[in-house]
Amino acid sequence: MRVQRFWSIIALIFGFTYFALPLIGTLEFSLRARRGVYSLDAYRSVLSDPQFRETFSYSIVMAIFTIFVGALIVVPTAYWVRLKLPRLRPVVEFITLLPLVIPPIVIVFGYIRLYNTSSFLPMTGSVTGTNILLMLGYTTLSLPYMYRAVDTGLRTLDVATLTEAAQSLGAGWTTIIARLILPNVLVAVLSGAFITFAIVIGEFVLASLLNRPAFGPYMQLVGANKAYEPAALAVIAFSITWICMGLIQLVTRFSKHTKAQR
Amino acid sequence: MAFLNIEHLEKFFGTNRVVKDFNLAIEQGEFVSLLGPSGCGKTTVLRMVAGFETTSSGAITIDGQDVTHLRPNQRNIGMVFQSYALFPNLTVAQNVGFGMRVAGHPKSEIKARVDEMLRLIGLPKLGNRYPFQLSGGQQQRVALARALAVQPRVLLLDEPLSALDAKIRVSLREEIREIQRELGITTIFVTHDQEEALSMSDRVVVMNGGVAEQTGAPFEIYNHPTTRFVAQFVGTLNTLSATVIDAKTGQVAVGETPIALNRPLPGAEVGGAINLALRPEVVSLGRKEGRDTILAGRLAEVHFLGSTIRMRVDVGGTLISLDTFNTPDTPPPRIGEAVELSLAERDLLVLTD
Numbered sequence A: 001m002r003v004q005r006f007w008s009i010i011a012l013i014f015g016f017t018y019f020a021l022p023l024i025g026t027l028e029f030s031l032r033a034r035r036g037v038y039s040l041d042a043y044r045s046v047l048s049d050p051q052f053r054e055t056f057s058y059s060i061v062m063a064i065f066t067i068f069v070g071a072l073i074v075v076p077t078a079y080w081v082r083l084k085l086p087r088l089r090p091v092v093e094f095i096t097l098l099p100l101v102i103p104p105i106v107i108v109f110g111y112i113r114l115y116n117t118s119s120f121l122p123m124t125g126s127v128t129g130t131n132i133l134l135m136l137g138y139t140t141l142s143l144p145y146m147y148r149a150v151d152t153g154l155r156t157l158d159v160a161t162l163t164e165a166a167q168s169l170g171a172g173w174t175t176i177i178a179r180l181i182l183p184n185v186l187v188a189v190l191s192g193a194f195i196t197f198a199i200v201i202g203e204f205v206l207a208s209l210l211n212r213p214a215f216g217p218y219m220q221l222v223g224a225n226k227a228y229e230p231a232a233l234a235v236i237a238f239s240i241t242w243i244c245m246g247l248i249q250l251v252t253r254f255s256k257h258t259k260a261q262r
Numbered sequence B: 001m002a003f004l005n006i007e008h009l010e011k012f013f014g015t016n017r018v019v020k021d022f023n024l025a026i027e028q029g030e031f032v033s034l035l036g037p038s039g040c041g042k043t044t045v046l047r048m049v050a051g052f053e054t055t056s057s058g059a060i061t062i063d064g065q066d067v068t069h070l071r072p073n074q075r076n077i078g079m080v081f082q083s084y085a086l087f088p089n090l091t092v093a094q095n096v097g098f099g100m101r102v103a104g105h106p107k108s109e110i111k112a113r114v115d116e117m118l119r120l121i122g123l124p125k126l127g128n129r130y131p132f133q134l135s136g137g138q139q140q141r142v143a144l145a146r147a148l149a150v151q152p153r154v155l156l157l158d159e160p161l162s163a164l165d166a167k168i169r170v171s172l173r174e175e176i177r178e179i180q181r182e183l184g185i186t187t188i189f190v191t192h193d194q195e196e197a198l199s200m201s202d203r204v205v206v207m208n209g210g211v212a213e214q215t216g217a218p219f220e221i222y223n224h225p226t227t228r229f230v231a232q233f234v235g236t237l238n239t240l241s242a243t244v245i246d247a248k249t250g251q252v253a254v255g256e257t258p259i260a261l262n263r264p265l266p267g268a269e270v271g272g273a274i275n276l277a278l279r280p281e282v283v284s285l286g287r288k289e290g291r292d293t294i295l296a297g298r299l300a301e302v303h304f305l306g307s308t309i310r311m312r313v314d315v316g317g318t319l320i321s322l323d324t325f326n327t328p329d330t331p332p333p334r335i336g337e338a339v340e341l342s343l344a345e346r347d348l349l350v351l352t353d
């Protein structure tokens, strides 16, 4: 018992050092922009850079669209698979896992080949088209997380019987999905949404190769040209991710609360 | 033509024929139960009426309209499920008002109907609760109110009481029946509990292996079962093997005891065997006036049930169950004692198959 405890504490300390040391180092470095004293100069410089604000708000807008479109695709699909095609579930699950094994670089080269200006659908020919393409790329990248979250949410519902109850009361498919299924998996959609948000904010490859002014490429640019600002940016990006994780925790705890009462 | 007509209904799952030539005509306001063992196709019939299952062949008409190929949300049928199936994200009032909201009724009208329905089920104060804050019995009553709020043409209930405990089961079945009478709604009730079916229904359909074996009033089904299955499934039944002595006058023998059935036995041969059936309540322990046939046996089992005592008596190798009332000053005989049973010939049912 004692020994076991000893080793788990050792493991904990090791893990903590492994994760925390680089972070603490980065944080410390980002505060040293002024010689001799700690200051927030690097952060001030980053936040006052108009390019930071532009790329950051661009990525936030993209993230919101991505979440919206992702939920619009995933919720009805996961619902339909559970209701009508339970035998196809492994297949659909496999498809949603593909973005984890196919590198984004492959996806984006595929996009550029398929949708270039001389193709049947020249999406890269206009800014809006490229934005849409990028957003769809983000949706693909977040698919594994979004699908799993929603599918887990659906598992707690008796989807078939609830659907039949609603149908016997005169409801059609859109009513059922909008008024019954979506509200009941909203917590799951939200936790999928926060992961999506974190992914989109940090994504580099798609945005860079489609040449859009997103936050990922901006971070890279700053990293290549400045000294203290990249560290400040890294800390900011990390905080955003952690806030997202915290929100997921919060939201799922909230859902457990209602379930415990049930 | 009856209000709800089911004609030559068939259902195949793959090559498995689970409903076979099912026919049923239900009058407006009638309460009909489908009774049968697990897997006999009760739910499948109900789901075809509701539209959740397609029919393989046959027709279903409601109030003269052929609904066989209508989608479930076009049939205007109320459905109550065993698992309640309340919408967890909506309050009780929103659940009850859901159907009317979907149909686009004005808010004031919905509110009035919801209040009326909640009063009908005896839960006028629980409109703002969520389903998880209700007991099982309350949830099922809300489910009933939700189904009735849209004023459906037919109400379907699939074992609505099976998930509840015994006491609530009895009180809720009376409540359901009362509400059904008050609204005069045509109802099909699925159950595998014979007591439920017999006590609630205007008519009972006894199903077996996808076939409707017998349809009739509870009194009829219980006292005049037409098939061996119905006789055995509904109530407790003693079966006796008898030897035919005279087929025309109905003379038979059970073991050594001759019995005059006083009715012709068509198709029976002299010396052949026929099966007789007997309800426990028509057999008396000891001799009793009006019960002239006497069988001698040995008491094999005694089950004290409270107001009644069920005994099993070994008569020449066949166990015969009988019920007697419990009277505090006469304790039951001891196991192994020799006893006499008396019964009237007319209470003996002749089983044909």
Ligand SMILES: Nc1ncnc2c1ncn2[C@@H]1O[C@H](COP(=O)(O)OP(=O)(O)OP(=O)(O)O)[C@@H](O)[C@H]1O
Residues within 6 Å of the ligand: B013, B018, B036, B037, B038, B039, B040, B041, B042, B043, B044, B045, B192
């Ligand atoms: N979707 C289905 N696919 C294949 N077979 C099915 C399906 N639904 C039901 N069955 C089969 O049809 C038969 C009748 O089922 P049904 O559910 O109607 O029985 P039931 O009388 O309601 O039984 P219970 O009292 O257990 O509810 C069963 O043998 C069942 O296995």
Ligand SMILES: [Mg+2]
Residues within 6 Å of the ligand: B042, B043, B044, B158
């Ligand atoms: Mg059933």
